[in-house]
Amino acid sequence: MNKHITSPQNSYIKELVQLKEKSRIRKNSNSFLIEGLREISLAIKGGYAISTILVDFSILSEIDFNTISNSIGSTFETIEISNAVFSKLALRASTEGIIAVAQSKDLSLKSIQFLTKTPLILVAEAPEKPGNIGALLRTADAAGIDAVFIANPKTDLYNPNVIRSSVGCVFTTKIATGTTTEIISFLKENDIAMYGAALTASIEYQTVNYIKSSAIIVGTEATGLSEEWLQNTSQNIIIPMRGAIDSMNVSVSAAIIIFEAIRQRNP
Numbered sequence: 001m002n003k004h005i006t007s008p009q010n011s012y013i014k015e016l017v018q019l020k021e022k023s024r025i026r027k028n029s030n031s032f033l034i035e036g037l038r039e040i041s042l043a044i045k046g047g048y049a050i051s052t053i054l055v056d057f058s059i060l061s062e063i064d065f066n067t068i069s070n071s072i073g074s075t076f077e078t079i080e081i082s083n084a085v086f087s088k089l090a091l092r093a094s095t096e097g098i099i100a101v102a103q104s105k106d107l108s109l110k111s112i113q114f115l116t117k118t119p120l121i122l123v124a125e126a127p128e129k130p131g132n133i134g135a136l137l138r139t140a141d142a143a144g145i146d147a148v149f150i151a152n153p154k155t156d157l158y159n160p161n162v163i164r165s166s167v168g169c170v171f172t173t174k175i176a177t178g179t180t181t182e183i184i185s186f187l188k189e190n191d192i193a194m195y196g197a198a199l200t201a202s203i204e205y206q207t208v209n210y211i212k213s214s215a216i217i218v219g220t221e222a223t224g225l226s227e228e229w230l231q232n233t234s235q236n237i238i239i240p241m242r243g244a245i246d247s248m249n250v251s252v253s254a255a256i257i258i259f260e261a262i263r264q265r266n267p
Contacts, residue, residue: 003079005054008088013081016054016089016101023156030104032158035095037068042168043102044071052077052101056086059097068098091160104158109176109186112147119146120261121192121215122254123183125225128154134165135251136218141169143258148173149215151180151229184232187215193234197253198225202238210261218254221247 005013018025019033026032031051034040037060044050050072055065057080069078081089089099105111122140127133133155140148155162157177163170178186187194192213197205210216217233219225230236239248239256247253 005079005085006082008084013085013088020089020160023159026156026158031101032104033089033160034100034102034163035090035098037064037096037098039163039168040068040098040100041071043171046171048105048171049074049103050076050100051103052079054079054081054089054099056081056083056097058083064096091164107157107175107177109178109182112174112176114146116146118211118213119192120210121145121147121149122258123149123151123215123217125151125180125217125219125229126154127220130155130159130161131165132251133162136254137166137169137173139251139255139258140173143262145258146174148175149183150175150177151183153177180226180228194232196225196229196233196236197257198230198236199238200230200236202236205237205239205257206260208235208237210264214261216254216257216261218250221250
């Protein structure tokens with residue numbers, strides 16, 4: 001370890017703060033920050049390239065540092081930082097004193113390759129809240145589905161709040177982004193049935209056969225699915241409500257339908 005930065009005013013640290021805070025900087029540099037041992041470990045498992053590790057040894061033990069550094073398997077720079085620098089870079093104080101600079105992946109539809117002949121996909125149209133995106137990705141990881149597509153994304157998937165709310169599942173799931181038009185075309189070209197969670201012309205979600213190639217499409221809680229989706233779905237589906245309200249959180253709805261599909265596929 002040959003580098004040590006103690007001042008939050010260091011020019012490189014200021015660049016990393018910009019990387020943490022600005023989507024435009026992340027996009028232009030094709031890089032982003034990851035904080036926390038679990039999140040960094042999942043990124044490594046997901047095949048993300050790590051260029052730099054910044055570590056605050058007043059928080060992180062040498063043993064934990066050696067464990068994570070040995071798992072990277074490629075050349076990277078290590079920088080020891082002071083607690084003041086770590087506090088400047090970290091999103092939350094409870095992180096274990098380690099931050100990585102990682103290279104972004106290609107999230108285009110052309111990067112997607114399925115390992116099964118009958119993939120199960122979650123499509124989320126225009127999700128905006130990092131917490132909802134993170135919850136959707138956690139559901140996708142828990143169910144072991146083949147991919148998550150984000151249509152018309154409103155939030156950068158490498159936003160630190162998405163990484164945090166997904167508990168690193170943004171790294172463990174195949175993800176692609178595109179316009180609604182592009183994703184519909186992709187699904188049609190690959191003969192994947194589209195089941196839209198919507199109120200109009202719907203049947204109960206558990207009556208659908210999800211064993212063939214299937215995409216479950218969810219919209220925002222405020223506006224639901226766009227007209228373009230409603231005109232192209234194979235079938236709209238609904239979760240029957242037993243109480244006074246007529247909708248649930250989008251990640252909860254997605255989880256209910258996804259695990260019904262998993263149940264059908266693994267009777």
